[in-house]
Amino acid sequence: MNLVATVLSGAPIQFPSISYSSILPEVVFVGAAVLSMLLVAVLGQRDQTYGYTGLGVAAALFGGIWSYHLSQNVNARGAYAVVGGSLAVDGFSTFFMILTSVGVLITLLLAEAYLYKVSHRGPEFVALTLLSATGAMLMESAYDLLVLFIGLEILSISLYVMVSYTTSRRVSKESAFKYFILGGFASALFLYGLALVYGSTGSTNLGNIAAFLSKNTLTSNGVLLAGMVLILGGLGFKVAVVPFQFWTPDVYQGAPTSVTGFMSGVVKAAGFAALLRVFYFAFNTLRADWQPVLEIVAILTLLVGAVLAVVQSDAKRTLAYSSINHAGFILLGLYVASAASIGDSLYYLFAYTVMSSGTFGAISMIAHLEGRTEGTLSLADLRGIGRKYPKIALTLAILLLAQAGAPFTIGFLAKFSVLSSVVEAHHYVIAVIAMVSVVIAAVLYLRVTLSMYTPLTKDAEIDRVSTDPEISLGAVAVRVDEDTDLKVDAKVPVAAGLAMGLSVAMTVGFGLYASPLVQFASKAFLLR
């Protein structure tokens, strides 16, 4: 109303201060995306993709470093909101922006390895990844539901294209279509929820919503609760929690593997960032209403993810279900909803992003070296790769064991920290359930790792496999020619090697030298 009156009166409009330095990572990402599109249009050079990847990697590095710089600023001077109070710059958002930058970095390096060659569209991939990451960053720092929605859409629309990137494959098309339809549906849910929340609180600004809810008690809050549940549904779709998980296995399987890594890392992080901020901050006073819902959702997510992961036979579907299990853990941090538990969720997200992007990277390397189109790498195909591709197998083994929660890795500490918050809040039963799901999932990871090192020879091994349904992973134990066990001189592209090395280094490094990351995550406070 005020704005309209001002415009009509003809007086100069007061603009909100933008603080460009605070949104510089987003600006740089968009700029790099536009630049790479322009370059390909002007130069027409598509086959030499190093330049474009370099541009994207430089943008990601800059985004990460600048976000770290911002977080130091926040530590020194406290959190603040920019762009008219619609974006928050706080420990929380800067943590996530660093996480996003790391995810983008790994994704681009992995995609450089082969995706460009397959699709002939390297520059566009860089642009789409950066744009999608911009949307993720907007979601992570959004202090207003509308900005959050815009971020969600920027992220999603780029992602729909990325999922269908290898259009020549039917399964990729199918998964992209599924993701698009269901994603649109989720966006609609979110938007509807947003409208209901706006209707009952009178604002879309998270700070205003929180202030309104803490000052007023609604006598009839049905509309607000409905809005809250719809928002949970919309965001729950993006992070794939039960019962919004049905798309996950199909899409993870169908999408190019580096995109799958991006989805399981960056996209999941963005969705959780929004969930955490909206529920833990804006709807904090309603926690009596959402905690029981989240409790059930978290338990189901943990168990469904773990149990269904065990019965899969495709590598990427397995990892998709295991990512659902991981999402359950992250959700537990929100369910407990204490300052410490939010920090634990963040730590878990960081750990998971690092581990999963590396895992998907290794899977995609193996699929390519084995000459398979993506999405068809079954777990039985992993048998014996320990001898064929020792380096990749070792990488995959470390990352899988880390995902299982092996000691001295980031995965163990992540599970440990979330569980410690759960126990601290006296939810012992849930802690035990979570641990049981870890046990189930761990069996899976161990089996996959084991099968990589099970040789494919003609002798006694085959008999052993066929009598043992535990190791044969539900797939038929194939009698294979002798030469499959020969060592192949596998050439891993430099970029992919770099990405996987980075992922392993972080997984093990932060597992041993744990304090910095733990500290960083626990200091990632939300703007109040």
Place this chain on the structure above:
Amino acid sequence: MFPYLEVLVFLPAIAGVLLFFFPSEFPARYYRRLGLSLSLAELVVAVVMLLKFKTGVAGYQMTSSYRWIPSFGISWSLGVDGISLFLVILSVVLFPIAIFGSKETRDPKSFIAWMLVLEAACVGSFLVTDLFDFFLMFELTLIPTYFLMANWGFSLGGRAAVKFFVYTFLGSAFLLVGILALVFIHEASTGQLTFSISALAHTQMSSTAGRLLFLAFSVAFLIKAPVFPFHTWSPDAYSQSPISTAIVLGGVMAKLGTYGILRFDFQLFPQASRSLGWLILTLAVVGIGYGAITAAGESHLSRLVAYSSLSHMGFIVLGLFAFTTIGLSGAVLQMFNHGIYTAALFLLLGMIYSRRNTLDTSKLAGLQSKAPVMAGIFTVVMLASIGVPGLNGFIGEFMILLGAFVSHRWWAVVGVSGVILSAIYMLWAYQKVFHRKDPEQRGFKDLSVAEVATLVPLVILIVGVGLFPSLLLNRINPSVHKVLSEATPASSYQSSLGKVGR
């Protein structure tokens, strides 16, 4: 001072991890020699540590601590006392023997690497003095064991490994939740977030909380030991593991369970340990009888040893929950002894298997005349396991029964039956395998020099400890005494003091 404990934990850990990155083209013997020399170096360090160990000191010695993750209150702390000393010695003695006695030809590099990692995890579990570190090490033992069992085990190794893993990890689930709950109860009452065992030992908590935590901790340890009725993974695991892993599993890792009971249950929840002791005692005694009877009916030698192990672990638990110094000391001593003779038994079984490809008593016969040396060594080891005076098994069992008889008469009475039964099934099996006439008159090679060399150290330990147990007890007693005095209310402490025989 030389950092003995750090070296003990990190030498095999780092060596094992680095070994994974080695090329795997070299012949198997190089990897085995490397593994053997590393584990022998470990043994030397441990022996020097043993010599430096001060007798008559109750608390931790050679302690060190490094603040690892301060915001979680986690530090990396090492220390050794009379309880852990001989378990460490047991580990470093058995690992070189297991590596030396191993026959694995497939992927020898990974095999040795996993063995070294497992050694680090086992030794680490005994040496850490921080609950978080303990859990870490306790978990770390599972991963190498899983791979060793599944990848190098017998035909059903994969299934046995999964069973083993799921059982133990489920136990750990309760352990982790219990650890966290204890830590937060401690933090609530003192405002200090720490995982240090000595700090947590004096946590104030309600008796219900104490009992629940006691049960949560105990489940993990009872599964690991194993104690009836949590033992069902063990016959499969023992019989499907490669011999080297079975040695570690029965010799060292089973002790993690009883060590956990003594170190954590008793020190952290003294009251609950006393009030719920009857429950664990009953399970232990049932296990003694059940294990012995099942062993008597078992025709597969590995499974027989597994069940006999169940019976013997029951004795150790009986000694622990007797809550007398003599019982506890006997239990600690028996942990060492049981490890030694079980390892020797598994080695012998492995040697029989490598000659006949079976461990079924009905298919083995008449080995005595063909292989007198093996029969001789087998007799010594078997008699130690039965508990014949003069050999190491006797001292432990005798002290345990003595201690238990004083405080828990009827359980001890039932427990004695296990001694008799063990004589029956062991002699019976021995008679079938070695003295029965072989109708087919197949050949059987006697032990080679290398095989005898593998067994001799264990035989020396069996006889030596049997003759001079006080060398061990001098070092064990002060720590056990300390645990007991802290776990005992002041009034009953006086009366139990009077019963300390030695």
Place this chain on the structure above:
Amino acid sequence: MAQYLPVLVMAVLATLFAAGSFVASAIFAPKRPTKAKGAPYECGIVPRNAAAERFPVRFYLVAMIFIVFDIEIVFLYPWAADFRQLAAFGFAEVVVFAVIVFASFVYLIGNGALNWGPQKRVEPQVDLDVSNEDSLGSSSSGVRAA
């Protein structure tokens, strides 16, 4: 959880209503189909061929590009109306916006999005599954991996 009971009741009611409608129409609706009734465009003219026809995909492409610029114009109107009040700040923002849209235009031209007419292919397509996809990238890059 009690407050979620109405939601549950609502869900059950909705399901019942939907199912009930189907069942009721299946049972009660009169069914007297004739050929004329079943035909499309029931307005007197007998259809000669199928209604759905294939347009060249390029048509949609151009239409979408048109819409993008249309939308840009829509955004420019309010800015133009309040040009003075929005001052330098508004001008800068619009320039940024226009530059980004223009960049996309450059990209489209550069990739031959407006090249109307039959496409020249250097190499015949082998993979049948790829035949009708990919109208953006192929004309400029020409050769594609067979």
